[in-house]
Structure formats: structure tokens, C-alpha cells
Amino acid sequence: MKHQSSEYVVVIGGGFSGLATAGLLAASGHRVTLLEMQDSLGGRAGRLHRDGFSFDTGPSWYLMPEVIEHWFKLMGTSTTVELDLVDLEVGYRTWFQGHPDPLDMTTGPGAVAAFESVQTGAGVALEKYLAYAETSYGLALEHFLYDGFSSVRSLLNPRLPALLPRLAPLLSRSLDSFVAQRFSDPRLRQILGYPAVFLGSSPKHTPALYHLMSHLDLTQGVKYPLGGFAKLVDAMAELCTKAGVKIVTGATAEGIDTVQTGRHTRVDSVRWSDSRGETHRLDASVVVGAADLHHIESRLLPRKLRSSSDAAWKRRDPGPSAVLICLGIRGKLPKLLHHNLLFTQDWDENFGRIRRGEPLDTETSIYVCMPSATDPGVAPAGHENLFMLIPAPTLPEWGTGGADGNGSEQVEAVADAALAQLAAWAGIPDLAERIVVRQTFGPGDFVNNVNAWRGGALGLAHTLGQSAFFRPANRSAKVEGLHYAGSSVRPGVGVPMCLISAEITAKAVNGIKDLGPFSMDGQNRDAREPEGDVQEERVAK
Structure with a gap:
């Protein structure tokens, strides 16, 4: 590969995609500044410290470990060196409305036995299902996830026609129908359909291709980084700094400036304001928007330079929002495990209320994380740390959360109902x-804290019309040098997907045409200018 000339790069957003992109570009020879509007890094992977408790307020499932490991390898290290990862003996405990006894889902044979205990023959069916899921996961990694679909070359891949007989049924039907064809018990269908929620969608609106998600937790297993996902954020930030990234927190991007050269419009600089309200301008030959895509395009670019029209955004599905609850509990909670899922019987109506923007029922499907079951450092001795996520409509007007019951009326009402439900069911x-x-945190907090479009908790939903090449692209259609990374764009929602989007962007900036993962092989690690030459930053006039 030809060595690439060093570029001045500004990355907007310090979540997982922003950190991952900044680190890869700095490690491959570019001069990178990362701007994060909050005082701490992580984006949706927020953190809260109160009275001896340490809460993750965002991602909590450590899946696709090979993707995370690959990023650390590209940065010259490994997760073994940088993190203390623990394998969870039980992936998660499931509770079902109307059934007093929970069902524990372990990895491999344990999951097969659990399915068989619910429905005769379901154990063998699960083995076949997981084998199919593993194959689909391999196909996705090889042919789709690392491809930005930025050129006709991707769509003309000669290997794709041979895959169509396998892919067409998985793209033309829903995950819900795919699961229902194989399992009759509603509880088993919920276990295999619920991963759609982690994709910002519902089983009836998610392509069957995403049955591959069950391979991740039921075959690969679930891990946990001691200290929580905040430790993962901190480890990535430290590696970025070592690679030469200049990280600026409390830095709010105000606009992306461009310059016209003939017919072409290129990025020129980024305007941003600091915590004192002083405005700066940072020169840039490359800009990576690693924040919410709708915010980047609608707030930082003039209308004529936006890749998507207002009409296009009206047709898009923002996925669900959520009400979050962080709880410090006196005493131990032996009936809960690290990960817990509570499923209601009115499965379709539950998702329907969220999609239609209606109030939730008194009992609804809930995710409960108790990291103190694995990590004693996140709670004082003799206490438990609980994080509850209640999927909710994307209605910022529901308001924001608050401390000790002082959030908005709607948010606190949802929180109270969820607490009562957990107490009763468990x-x-x-x-x-x-x-x-x-x-507590509500839909309004997602808008205020991470500029989430309509208060979405995860990113654009993984519906058929918003997956693979139908998802927004990783580079601007109208501005050269402007790239996008994160859960709003390809390949999609989740920490591993955000890291893959960073690799897609790093390949584009470095002129790499390969469709696979990013590689440092052949990179010009000495492309940076001497230390005296720094990226020009000046107070905006």
C-alpha cells in the first residue's frame, strides 16, 4: 500500500466511535484533535459516581470480543493487557410474566438444556439455530460489517451472487417470523427475539439476518470488564493520547467550515466553543463526525451541504428511547444476577406502544444490570449496584431524569412502575x-447529553431499510474530507459496531480499498510532521 500523507484531522465526539477513529488515524500517521462537548469521554457510555457507587449509564453487554480485541491490537496492545475481563458463568437470567420461576441462560450446553426444559425438542432446535447463527455471523463479518458500501465496487463483489440464496430469506423476512418457525413457546421466542432491542428495533421490524446476535451471547458468551465500561473508555482514551491524539473536553462543535475548489467543496476547519464560551477555529483537511448524524448535518452544516434532506429524515426510524434508573441498594439481592431480563406477555403490544409513542403499560419489558454481582468495586460493602433500562418512545417531551425522584413527572412515574414490577417479579x-x-435519566437527557435525534437511546433502528447499504453512509455525499462514524451510520448500533465504523473511516482516510478490517501493515507511521509543527488553532473572529 502507498504511504499516505499526513492530514490534519478533527474528530467531533468522544464516544466509542470517536475515540476508536481518532486512535487509528493518529496511529497511522495523522495529526488528530478530538473535540468532546461533555466534561468526560464516552458519549452514550456515560458514568455516574455517587456515595461510593459507580454506575455505567450506557452500554453494559461486552459482546463481539474479537472486534474490540482487534482495535487494541491495531493500537499495539491487547485487551488482556489493558482490561481485566471476566467471563460471566450465566449470561443472563430471564423472568416471564405469569411464570414465577426464572430461566438462566448460560453459554453452550447450558442454553440447550434450558430450552429443552421449556419445550420438548427445543434443545436440538437451538443447536441448529445457533449453528446457523454462527454461519451468518461469519458471513456478516466477511462481507458486510467492514464494508462502507461507498462505491459500486462493493455492490459488484463477485462473491455476492453466490450468497444470495442464503441471504435473501434472511433479508426478506423478520426475525420474529424466523424464530417462530422454529420455536412454539413464547418464552423461547422472546429470548431469541430480544436482541433486536439492542439493535434499536423490535423482532417484527428487524431482518432475520440478525439471528446472528444469538451466536454472540449463547455461543461466544458474555464478558464484563471489571470497573465497568468506563474502564474501557479510559483505556481507549489513554491509548489515543499515547498515539498523539489531542483530546479536548468541554468543547462544543459549532460548525464545519468548507472551501470551494472548482466544482468541489472540501472541509476547511471546525468552529468550536470552550466551557468559558470562547469560540475557536481549528484547521482541518479531514473531519470525522462521530456524534449523532442528524445533529452533525442539521446543526453544523448549511442545508445545501447536507447528505440527507428533511424529508429523508422524516422517513427514518430513530429506534426507541429509554428511561434509565441507577440505584444503590442497601443489602444484597441474591435473586438477581449480573444481567436480568423481564419479559411481559403482551410482547407485540409492548413494542407497539413504543413505536406509536404511547404511554407504557404498568408492567413492561425491562433490562436490569447488577454489576456488583461480579464486581465488588462498583458498590460499597454490603450494597448492590442496579442499573435499569426501560425501553420507551422517542418523546423528548417526557422530560429528563433527576436525583432522588426529582426528575420530570413522566420519567419518575415510569421509574416507580419499573421498581414495583422488579420487586414483585423477583x-x-x-x-x-x-x-x-x-x-434517573429520560428521553430529554439523550437530547441534552449526546444530541440524540428525537431522544433515541441507541441510534437508528436496524430495520431492513436502515441496515447494510441502506443505512446512512460513512462519508458525506457533498463535502470532500467529511466522514461519519458511530451508531447513526454503517454498520450500526452497539460498541463493536462503532469500532468497526471507525475502521471503515480509517480505511477511507488512508485510501485503503480493501473490504476487510483495517490493517496497519504498510502504514507510514513516521508521516507526522516534526513536533514543532502543530495544527493551527485560532480564536474565531
Whole structure:
């Protein structure tokens, strides 16, 4: 590969995609500045410290470990060196409305036995299902996930026609129908359909291709980084700094300036304001928008330079929002495990209310994380750390959360109902009386904290019309040098997907045409200018 000349790069957004992109570009010879509007890094992977409790307020499932490991390898190290990863003996505990006893889902044979205990013959069916899921996962890694689909070359890939007989049925039907064809018990269908929620969608609106998600937790297993996902953020930030990235927090991007050269419009600089309100301009030959795509295009670019029209955005599905609850609990909660899922019987109506923007029912499907079951460092001795996520409509007007019940009326009402539901289903009648710390977050917080379009909690939903090459692109259609990374664009939602989007962007900036993962082989590691030559930053006039 030809060595690439060093570029001045500005990355907007310090979440996983922003950190991953900044690190790869700096390690491959570019001069990179990362701007993050919050005081701490992580984006949606937020953190909260109160009274001896440490909460992750975003991602909590460590899946696709090979993708995360690959990024660390590209940065010259490994997750073994940088993180303390623990394998969870039980991936998650599931509770079902109307059934008093939970079902524990372990990896491999344990999952097969659990399915068989619910439905005769379901164990063998699960083995076949997971084998199919593993094959689909391999196809996705090889042919889709690392491809930005930025050229006709991707669509003319000679290997694709041979794959169509396998892919067409997985793209033309829903995950819900795919699962229902193989399993009759509603509980088993919910276990295999719920991964759609982690993709910002629902089983009826997610392509069957995403049955591959079950390979991740039921075959590969679930890991946890001691200290939480904040530790993963900190490890990535440290590697970025070592690679030469200049990280500026409390830096709010105000606009992307461009210059016209003949017929071409190129990025020229980024205007940003600091915590004192002083405005700066940073020269840039490359800009990576690693924040919410709608915010980048609608707030930082003039209308004529936006890749998507207002009409196009009206047709898009933002996925669900959420009400989050961080709880410090006095005493232990032995009936809960690290990951817990509560499923209601009105599965379709549950998702329907969210899609239609209606109030949630008194009991709804909930995710509960208790990291203190694995990591004693996240809670004081004799206490538990609980994080609850209640999928909700994308209605910022529901308001924001607050400390100790002082959030908006709607958010706190949802939180109270979820607490009552958990107490009843898990047999913890005194749960509310044992709360020593309570902090809620609502749809309005996703808007305020991460500029999320319509308060979406995850990113654009993985519907058929918003997956693979139908998802927004990783580079601007109208501005040269402007790239995008993160959950709004290809390949999609989730920490591993955000890291893959960073690799797609790093390949584009470095002129790499290969469709596979990014590689440092042949990179010009000495392309940076001498230390005296720094990226020009000046106070905007």
C-alpha cells in the first residue's frame, strides 16, 4: 500500500466511535484533535459516581470480543493487557410474566438444556439455530460489517451472487417470523427475539439476518470488564493520547467550515466553543463526525451541504428511547444476577406502544444490570449496584431524569412502575425501602447529553431499510474530507459496531480499498510532521 500523507484531522465526539477513529488515524500517521462537548469521554457510555457507587449509564453487554480485541491490537496492545475481563458463568437470567420461576441462560450446553426444559425438542432446535447463527455471523463479518458500501465496487463483489440464496430469506423476512418457525413457546421466542432491542428495533421490524446476535451471547458468551465500561473508555482514551491524539473536553462543535475548489467543496476547519464560551477555529483537511448524524448535518452544516434532506429524515426510524434508573441498594439481592431480563406477555403490544409513542403499560419489558454481582468495586460493602433500562418512545417531551425522584413527572412515574414490577417479579418486596441512591435519566437527557435525534437511546433502528447499504453512509455525499462514524451510520448500533465504523473511516482516510478490517501493515507511521509543527488553532473572529 502507498504511504499516505499526513492530514490534519478533527474528530467531533468522544464516544466509542470517536475515540476508536481518532486512535487509528493518529496511529497511522495523522495529526488528530478530538473535540468532546461533555466534561468526560464516552458519549452514550456515560458514568455516574455517587456515595461510593459507580454506575455505567450506557452500554453494559461486552459482546463481539474479537472486534474490540482487534482495535487494541491495531493500537499495539491487547485487551488482556489493558482490561481485566471476566467471563460471566450465566449470561443472563430471564423472568416471564405469569411464570414465577426464572430461566438462566448460560453459554453452550447450558442454553440447550434450558430450552429443552421449556419445550420438548427445543434443545436440538437451538443447536441448529445457533449453528446457523454462527454461519451468518461469519458471513456478516466477511462481507458486510467492514464494508462502507461507498462505491459500486462493493455492490459488484463477485462473491455476492453466490450468497444470495442464503441471504435473501434472511433479508426478506423478520426475525420474529424466523424464530417462530422454529420455536412454539413464547418464552423461547422472546429470548431469541430480544436482541433486536439492542439493535434499536423490535423482532417484527428487524431482518432475520440478525439471528446472528444469538451466536454472540449463547455461543461466544458474555464478558464484563471489571470497573465497568468506563474502564474501557479510559483505556481507549489513554491509548489515543499515547498515539498523539489531542483530546479536548468541554468543547462544543459549532460548525464545519468548507472551501470551494472548482466544482468541489472540501472541509476547511471546525468552529468550536470552550466551557468559558470562547469560540475557536481549528484547521482541518479531514473531519470525522462521530456524534449523532442528524445533529452533525442539521446543526453544523448549511442545508445545501447536507447528505440527507428533511424529508429523508422524516422517513427514518430513530429506534426507541429509554428511561434509565441507577440505584444503590442497601443489602444484597441474591435473586438477581449480573444481567436480568423481564419479559411481559403482551410482547407485540409492548413494542407497539413504543413505536406509536404511547404511554407504557404498568408492567413492561425491562433490562436490569447488577454489576456488583461480579464486581465488588462498583458498590460499597454490603450494597448492590442496579442499573435499569426501560425501553420507551422517542418523546423528548417526557422530560429528563433527576436525583432522588426529582426528575420530570413522566420519567419518575415510569421509574416507580419499573421498581414495583422488579420487586414483585423477583420477590424483593422491600426493594423500594432499601434504596440509598436513586438517579434517573429520560428521553430529554439523550437530547441534552449526546444530541440524540428525537431522544433515541441507541441510534437508528436496524430495520431492513436502515441496515447494510441502506443505512446512512460513512462519508458525506457533498463535502470532500467529511466522514461519519458511530451508531447513526454503517454498520450500526452497539460498541463493536462503532469500532468497526471507525475502521471503515480509517480505511477511507488512508485510501485503503480493501473490504476487510483495517490493517496497519504498510502504514507510514513516521508521516507526522516534526513536533514543532502543530495544527493551527485560532480564536474565531
